[in-house]
Amino acid sequence: MVYKEQKFDEGGPDDFDPARPYADPVAMLEQREYIVREKLIAIEMAKVLRERVQQCYRREGVNHYQKCRQHVKNYLSSIRNVGWGKDAKPDYEV
Template structure:
């Protein structure tokens, strides 16, 4: 079965969309990792005052954990 140029272009566009989606998903996951590392450093530096001084990082990290999950591409094709 041979593909026409239009079918091949559609398949290539789908594959490119999948790659882009997965790449963006990994970038968001790595951003969450960086925030976690900064939060860890803040805890170590601030000591007993970490609850007040690092609250913004903790809130941002928990928000990122909810939103920035690595997801596959299957939901794109449905």
């Protein structure tokens, strides 16, 4: 059995019109799948960054404020406006 590599489009559909989303139902569904895929990628990236913060905190102990600052900044910037809720998260300054 030969494995064939499956390639995905990096962007949304080219023929989707946001002004008239229901004009082309196939493009609308492709756009919806694209948005869901991007949200799932962002959620998984936030999980990875959260694990890095936890590991740094455990490794550094009392010096975690200075040594883990960049990990925490990356994590906080990744969780802004990520998730399935309709309410947008406020921008926190770090």
